[in-house]
Amino acid sequence: xxxxxxxxxxxxxxxxxxxxxxxxxxxxxxxxxxxxxxxxxxxxxxxxxxxxxxxxxxxxxxxxxxxxxxxxxxxxxxxxxxxxxxxxxxxxxxxxxxxxxxxxxxxxxxxxxxxxxxxxxxxxxxxxxxxxxxxxxxxxxxxxxxxxxxxxxxxxxxxxxxxxxxxxxxxxxxxxxxxxxxxxxxxxxxxxxxxxxxxxxxxxxxxxxxxxxxxxxxxxxxxxxxxxxxxxxxxxxxxxxxxxxxxxxxxxxxxxxxxxxxxxxxxxxxxxxxxxxxxxxxxxxxxxxxxxxxxxxxxxxxxxxxxxxxxxxxxxxxxxxxxxxxxxxxxxxxxxxxxxxxxxxxxxxxxxxxxxxxxxxxxxxxxxxxxxxxxxxxxxxxxxxxxxxxxxxxxxxxxxxxxxxxxxxxxxxxxxxxxxxxxxxxxxxxxxxxxxxxxxxxxxxxxxxxxxxxxxxxxxxxxxxxxxxxxxxxxxxxxxxxxxxxxxxxxxxxxxxxxxxxxxxxxxxxxxxxxxxxxxxxxxxxxxxxxxxxxxxxxxxxxxxxxxxxxxxxxxxxxxxxxxxxxxxxxxxxxxxxxxxxxxxxxxxxxxxxxxxxxxxxxxxxxxxxxxxxxxxxxxxxxxxxxxxxxxxxxxxxxxxxxxxxxxxxxxxxxxxxxxxxxxxxxxxxxxxxxxxxxxxxxxxxxxxxxxxxxxxxxxxxxxxxxxxxxxxxxxxxxxxxxxxxxxxxxxxxxxxxxxxxxxxxxxxxxxxxxxxxxxxxxxxxxxxxxxxxxxxxxxxxxxxxxxxxxxxxxxxxxxxxxxxxxxxxxxxxxxxxxxxxxxxxxxxxxxxxxxxxxxxxxxxxxxxxxxxxxxxxxxxxxxxxxxxxxxxxxxxxxx
Numbered sequence: 001x002x003x004x005x006x007x008x009x010x011x012x013x014x015x016x017x018x019x020x021x022x023x024x025x026x027x028x029x030x031x032x033x034x035x036x037x038x039x040x041x042x043x044x045x046x047x048x049x050x051x052x053x054x055x056x057x058x059x060x061x062x063x064x065x066x067x068x069x070x071x072x073x074x075x076x077x078x079x080x081x082x083x084x085x086x087x088x089x090x091x092x093x094x095x096x097x098x099x100x101x102x103x104x105x106x107x108x109x110x111x112x113x114x115x116x117x118x119x120x121x122x123x124x125x126x127x128x129x130x131x132x133x134x135x136x137x138x139x140x141x142x143x144x145x146x147x148x149x150x151x152x153x154x155x156x157x158x159x160x161x162x163x164x165x166x167x168x169x170x171x172x173x174x175x176x177x178x179x180x181x182x183x184x185x186x187x188x189x190x191x192x193x194x195x196x197x198x199x200x201x202x203x204x205x206x207x208x209x210x211x212x213x214x215x216x217x218x219x220x221x222x223x224x225x226x227x228x229x230x231x232x233x234x235x236x237x238x239x240x241x242x243x244x245x246x247x248x249x250x251x252x253x254x255x256x257x258x259x260x261x262x263x264x265x266x267x268x269x270x271x272x273x274x275x276x277x278x279x280x281x282x283x284x285x286x287x288x289x290x291x292x293x294x295x296x297x298x299x300x301x302x303x304x305x306x307x308x309x310x311x312x313x314x315x316x317x318x319x320x321x322x323x324x325x326x327x328x329x330x331x332x333x334x335x336x337x338x339x340x341x342x343x344x345x346x347x348x349x350x351x352x353x354x355x356x357x358x359x360x361x362x363x364x365x366x367x368x369x370x371x372x373x374x375x376x377x378x379x380x381x382x383x384x385x386x387x388x389x390x391x392x393x394x395x396x397x398x399x400x401x402x403x404x405x406x407x408x409x410x411x412x413x414x415x416x417x418x419x420x421x422x423x424x425x426x427x428x429x430x431x432x433x434x435x436x437x438x439x440x441x442x443x444x445x446x447x448x449x450x451x452x453x454x455x456x457x458x459x460x461x462x463x464x465x466x467x468x469x470x471x472x473x474x475x476x477x478x479x480x481x482x483x484x485x486x487x488x489x490x491x492x493x494x495x496x497x498x499x500x501x502x503x504x505x506x507x508x509x510x511x512x513x514x515x516x517x518x519x520x521x522x523x524x525x526x527x528x529x530x531x532x533x534x535x536x537x538x539x540x541x542x543x544x545x546x547x548x549x550x551x552x553x554x555x556x557x558x559x560x561x562x563x564x565x566x567x568x569x570x571x572x573x574x575x576x577x578x579x580x581x582x583x584x585x586x587x588x589x590x591x592x593x594x595x596x597x598x599x600x601x602x603x604x605x606x607x608x609x610x611x612x613x614x615x616x617x618x619x620x621x622x623x624x625x626x627x628x629x630x631x632x633x634x635x636x637x638x639x640x641x642x643x644x645x646x647x648x649x650x651x652x653x654x655x656x657x658x659x660x661x662x663x664x665x666x667x668x669x670x671x672x673x674x675x676x677x678x679x680x681x682x683x684x685x686x687x688x689x690x691x692x693x694x695x696x697x698x699x700x701x702x703x704x705x706x707x708x709x710x711x712x713x714x715x716x717x718x719x720x721x722x723x724x725x726x727x728x729x730x731x732x733x734x735x736x737x738x739x740x741x742x743x744x745x746x747x748x749x750x751x752x753x754x755x756x757x758x759x760x761x762x763x764x765x766x767x768x769x770x771x772x773x774x775x776x777x778x779x780x781x782x783x784x785x786x787x788x789x790x791x792x793x794x795x796x797x798x799x800x801x802x803x804x805x806x807x808x809x810x811x812x813x814x815x816x817x818x819x820x821x822x823x824x825x826x827x828x829x830x831x832x833x834x835x836x837x838x839x840x841x842x843x844x845x846x847x848x849x850x851x852x853x854x855x856x857x858x859x860x861x862x863x864x865x866x867x868x869x870x871x872x873x874x875x876x877x878x879x880x
Contacts, residue, residue, distance in 0.1 A: 066090050068131045069124030072155060075137075082137055083191045086184060089122045089133050091115075099128055101161055108161035118168050120181065129157020130164075132171060132180070138187060139180030150176065214783055215269035220285055221779040223258050224294045228767030229774045231747045234291055243274050243286060256286065292760050297785045299354075299763030302773045306336070306351045307377050313338040315723075315730045316379065317386030318413075319350060320370060320395070320402075321738035322361065325745055327754040332356040332366065333738040333745075334373060337386070339710065339726050346710045348729055350554045350737040352769045353377075354762040355745065363394050367405035384413045385675065388732025390421045412675060414646060419561050420551045420734040422643075424481055426635040427544060431537075433631065435624050439533035440477070440485070442524045443492050446499060447474045449521060456514075459505065464498045471495055486541035486548075493538050496591055500525060528588075528596045532620045535588045536628060539575070543568055544632075552736040557706045557729045558647045559654065565640050569633050576629045581621045588620075596620075650728050653721060654709055655702035658693040665689065675727055676720055685720045692721050744768050 066085040076082035092098070098109040110130060115121050122133045132139070132153040139154060152158040153171050160167065171177055227234050236253025243256050245263055263271040273284070310316050317337040325331050337350045358369055374381065387403055389395035395402045396417060403415035431437055450456050451474065464472035475491045478484040492499075503525075506518040524530060547568050551561060574580075589596055596616045613619035649667035651657060665686055672685040696702055703709040706729045713722040748764050749756050756764075767774040 067124050067126050068122050068133045068136050069126035069129075069157070071136055072127070072131070079187075079191060083188065086133060086137055086188065090125065092123055092125065096125075098123070101159065103162060106162075110161065111164075114164065114168070118172065120172070120177075121168065124157060127157040129159040131157055132177065134180040134184040135177055138183040140176050212269065214780070216273040217285055217783050217786070218779045219262055219267050219270040220259070220290070221294055221782050223255060223262065224291060225298060225767065225774055225777055225779070226258070227255060228295065228298060228764050229771050231744065231764070231768040233750075233753055235288060235753075240287070243284060245271065245274060255291065259286065292757070292763075293786060294782060295763035295767075296759050297782050298774065298777055299759075299766040301777060301782070301785075302766045302770050303353060305773055306353065306770070307379070309340050309349070309351075310336050310338050310379065313340055313726070313730075314380075315339070315383045315385050315727050317388060317730050317732045318370065318374070318384070319388045319732055319735050319738050320366075321390060321735045321742070322358070322366070322395075323742050323745070325749050325754075326751055327749070330358045330361055331745060332358050332369065333741045334370065335737045335741070337388070337730060337732055337737075339707075339729050344711075346707045346729070348555045348557065348707070352737065352741045352744075352765065355741070355758065355765060357758050361394065363397065363400055363402045363405060366394065367402045370402070371406065371409065381410060382412070384410050385727050385730060386416060386732045387413045388416050388418060388735055390418050390735055391425065414731065416558070416643065416646060416732040418732075418735040419558075419640070419643065420548060420736060422639045423544065423548055423551060426632065426639055427485075427541075429635055430628060430631040433624070433628055435529050435533045436537060436628055439530050439537060442521070442530055443489065443534070444477050446521050446525065447476055447488070447492070449517060450474055450499075450502075451476065456502075456506065460498065460502045463502050463505065464495070467498060467501065469495060469498045472498075474499075484548075486545040489534070489538055489541055493534055493591070496525070496534075500593065526593050528592065528616070529599060529624075531592045532585070532588045532596065533624060535584050535591065536620075536625055539584055540572070540628060540632060543571055543575075551734050554737065555707075556733055558643055558731050558733055559651050559706055559728065561733055562640065562644050562647065565636055569636050572629050572633055576626060578621065581625050582617065584625070585617045585620065646731065647728065650724055653689075653692070653724055653728065654706065655696040655699070655712075656704065658689075658696060660690070660693060671724065672720060676723060688718055688720050692718055741765065741769060 066081075066088055067090040068085065071085060076085060092112070098112075100107045100109045110123050114130075115123070120132050120134050122131055123129075124131050130153065135150070135154045140150065149155065152160075152167070158164075158167060224234065226232070232254050234253060234255035236251050236256065238248075238250045239253040239256055243252075243259055245260060247260070259270065259274070263274055315338065319335040319337055320332060322330060322332045333355055334353045335350055336353060337348065339346055340349045341347075354373075356369055356373060358366060360366075374384070387406060389403065393401060396415070398404060406413055407415065431440060450460050457473070460474070461472040471491055471494055474495065475488040477488045500522060503518045503522040507515045507522070510518065547564055550556060550564055585596070598613065598616045598619045611619070611622045613622055649664070649671050652659060652664050652668060668689060669686055676685070703712050706725055710722060710725045710729065713725060715722045744765050745761075748768065749761060
């Protein structure tokens with residue numbers, strides 16, 4: 001028995017050569033056996049064209065026009081070429097002689113009339129056989145049972161002319177041919193503009209859905225911004241579930257009520273959303289989660305604008321203060337002070353940034369919190385030149401206070417004690433004079449006596465109306481702010497006749513306890529010491545009241561405050577004379593119900609003033625008026641001396657104060673070294689200062705303020721001078737801005753809203769404090785950011801908008817994004833530890849919980865990581 005050929009073990013694993021190419025190349029041999037009248041020249045031309053069918057089209061192939069044969073291995077380069085080949089395939093001319101195949105009995109060849117019967121049939125001169133143009137151009141490469149490689153009419157020419165008609169009918173009846181015919185018809189309609197392809201239809205539908213979603217969300221976002229700007233509470237006790245057009249039985253909160261009002265007022269997109277929320281939509285996008293995200297995005301947008309202005313200004317100062325909210329959580333308010341150029345004019349701004357919940361209120365913890373948050377803002381810490389706090393030991397302590405801990409790390413950050421608190425301490429210590437202290441105690445008792453009872457307060461108003469008083473109510477004395485007592489003292493002094501009349505009426509008509517209290521209070525008010533002290537207190541407070549108001553302004557600098565303080569001291573010194581007190585004593589006599597008398601004088605002076613005097617006027621001038629004014633002046637000198645020292649040298653840069661004095665120059669050189677640095681900075685700065693001094697010497701009208709000097713300083717010619725002037729204007733003055741934010745905190749976080757989260761609180765506070773910036777918020781941009789956030793399965797952007805969103809996001813994060821033609825982008829959430837992420841066959845990684853970006857490219861779906869982690873080259877984009 002003959003043994004078969006043995007095959008080695010490796011032979012079982014050798015990859016067999018695909019017959020496709022060999023079969024195509026074997027056509028040349030078939031053509032040799034064909035008999036035909038073609039000339040030698042034609043045979044050579046055909047042979048050259050058939051040398052390599054899978055190589056790039058040759059020059060001979062190009063001369064054959066849209067010969068379908070050249071697209072068997074090389075598909076058309078573009079859709080336009082494909083359409084031309086489909087509609088205008090190469091047709092043999094009338095003079096063309098088809099090759100003849102000799103079967104022994106007959107000589108057969110391709111018949112021209114076959115193309116009339118079968119519209120898909122074409123003859124290829126390159127492959128010298130029949131092909132199906134729709135299957136070659138738009139069909140599949142596999143078909144039939146087992147997805148076999150397609151042969152005749154598709155990947156190789158048909159040349160068996162003996163069974164031509166039978167084979168044509170069989171091919172026309174195959175599923176893959178019918179599929180190709182349908183594809184060809186659709187392709188032609190699409191290319192001729194009669195219809196859209198599936199992808200474009202999906203994109204159009206996606207754009208439509210995205211625009212509808214954006215219209216719905218726009219109304220929701222704008223309503224949230226409105227509530228934030230107006231500090232209106234959003235949520236109610238029953239604020240979940242459907243939102244109907246009609247009013248519910250229970251109060252579901254302002255936010256949902258405003259949405260209903262807006263829907264009933266003509267917002268058709270929102271109205272349709274509310275009416276069809278359970279039919280066509282899975283979500284309403286009105287939950288507290290959506291609210292928090294929108295509020296956070298709005299707050300972040302406002303905070304970004306503020307920080308951009310701070311970075312543009314360069315130098316900045318922090319203002320911080322701490323308070324306790326309604327839920328007894330410690331909140332640290334952080335604000336920044338800087339110089340901003342607006343419409344060509346320099347202005348000082350103090351902008352609130354955020355509330356920071358602090359659990360540890362020690363100096364070290366507070367300092368660490370402040371530094372970490374400033375670093376998170378990406379601010380240049382070398383430009384941090386000041387820190388402003390109140391007088392609390394934990395903040396302003398010289399040994400281990402926050403100011404000291406921060407100064408150790410950032411020595412340029414000069415500490416300035418809040419001038420409003422300093423003035424408050426001045427008046428608090430000055431009012432320790434016994435007669436002044438007793439006067440304030442009596443005022444407080446009388447005010448509380450009336451405010452504690454509506455009946456008594458009503459009687460006070462009734463009597464005020466009867467005697468035509470300009471005021472009918474008393475104002476409470478502020479327990480902590482002495483500077484705010486001026487308004488209360490002024491109102492009390494104006495209403496003394498009304499108060500006296502009301503207390504007399506209560507002694508006759510009220511109960512015994514009330515009558516007794518009224519009697520004692522009236523007796524205290526009729527006392528000469530009280531009347532004179534009230535007049536003096538009213539006079540001195542009138543001078544400090546305007547100073548206090550100036551200290552709380554934002555657009556004021558330390559040089560202004562020191563000048564104002566000196567002016568007040570000079571005024572008080574001028575008032576400290578006999579003639580001025582004579583006027584005050586006359587006012588006291590008019591206010592008193594009797595004569596002003598001198599109190600009993602003891603032989604030995606211990607607890608009260610016993611300076612001998614011939615008259616009551618001299619007595620009160622010596623024992624009350626002069627001592628009180630002297631105390632105020634002395635306190636102003638002592639407590640504002642550190643502030644004057646802070647600006648002592650740098651204020652000499654002001655055009656009105658420039659000098660050639662060597663000591664001033666030496667001091668300025670040290671300041672330049674401290675804030676500007678550099679080995680030769682001091683020498684350069686002194687030369688610059690001399691030019692600055694000579695520049696203003698001959699100018700008659702010089703800038704009066706620091707801001708005017710900044711605007712008149714050429715930063716190209718006086719770069720160091722301008723920087724120091726900006727530093728002078730940036731130095732902190734008061735902590736009024738952080739304390740104003742406490743008022744916003746009380747409005748936002750009430751006893752009904754005491755569970756508010758920190759992010760929501762800060763976002764609402766930013767919208768309420770910065771109402772101008774909140775008004776400028778673009779709801780479209782907020783929706784874009786909501787789409788980028790990728791936390792919801794909601795279509796928010798169409799094709800072009802998706803590209804813009806991603807390009808802007810990638811650019812902001814220093815990433816690259818190449819977006820040519822766009823079709824499909826998917827946003828959403830996925831939690832699956834088994835998922836691996838890859839792009840262009842490159843493994844990116846996997847995660848237990850990850851926000852993903854799905855990119856459909858080259859007819860496949862790849863899942864990429866969060867957009868911050870990888871730069872994508874995207875070919876197909878849309879949002880889902």
